[in-house]
Amino acid sequence: MLAKIILLGCCTFLANGALVKIEEFGGEPELPLYYFGESAYYFQTFSKATQEQGLLFCxxxxxxxxxxxxxxxxxxLFNTIGSLVDYTTSDFWTSGLRSGDIWYxxxxxxxxxxTRWSKNEPSDNGTCLEVTQDSSDISMSWNRADCTKNNYIICEGDGNQTTTKPDSS
Structure with missing residues (x-):
């Protein structure tokens, strides 16, 4: 199911991997939300960012x-991503992190x-979790990645969410 988030007031977006705050925005931009279970999802596919920038963006x-x-x-998530971008060349950040031998x-x-680890994962490369297309069976699989890599972003929020007001500070 598709809905819209309407940003009120100023907003922040990613441009060339950097967070940019717009003080005056003509009109109210709408961001598409997709729903599954009790969650709403926003797929940020117009710019890539590090995992930390993704956390701040969401x-x-x-x-x-x-x-x-x-x-x-x-x-x-796999099916929705496939309807938005060429998944064969698009990786997305999740909130998955490794601490010692524990993933959370x-x-x-x-x-x-x-878990849905790719073949030979989790490896020793990076402590953040990205999702990507698994070419062996056409599904979404998980890879460890360096947190400074630039990926697209999947944000998740309350399924009752219809509008959001970005922090004005």
Whole structure:
């Protein structure tokens, strides 16, 4: 299901990997939201960013980077991404982080209860989790990545969310 977030007042967006704040914006820009279960998702596909920039971007929308908690949610995200971009060349940040040998979702603090690791993953490269297309079976799989890599972003928020007011500070 598709809905819209309407940003009121000033807004922040990513331009060339940097957060840019617009003080005066003509009209009210609308951002598409997609719904699954009790969550709303925004797929930021017009610019790439580091994982930390992605966290800040989503926070400014009153959302967090996505936490994938089931195969059904993983499949929903894969299908939605496929309708938005060429998935074969597009990786997306999640809120997944590694601490020691434990993987957890930064936005919820919960350890992974479901995984969809790519072949030979998790590897020793990076402590952040990106999602990408698995060419072996045409599905979405997970890779460890360097947190400073530039990827697209998936934000996740409350499924009752219809509008958001970015922080004006």
């Amino acid at each position: 926070k400014n929308l009153d959302m967090g980077l996505v936490s994938i908690e089931s195969k059904q949610e993983n499949d929903f 979702w930064e936005t919820t603090g919960k350890p992974f209860s479901f």
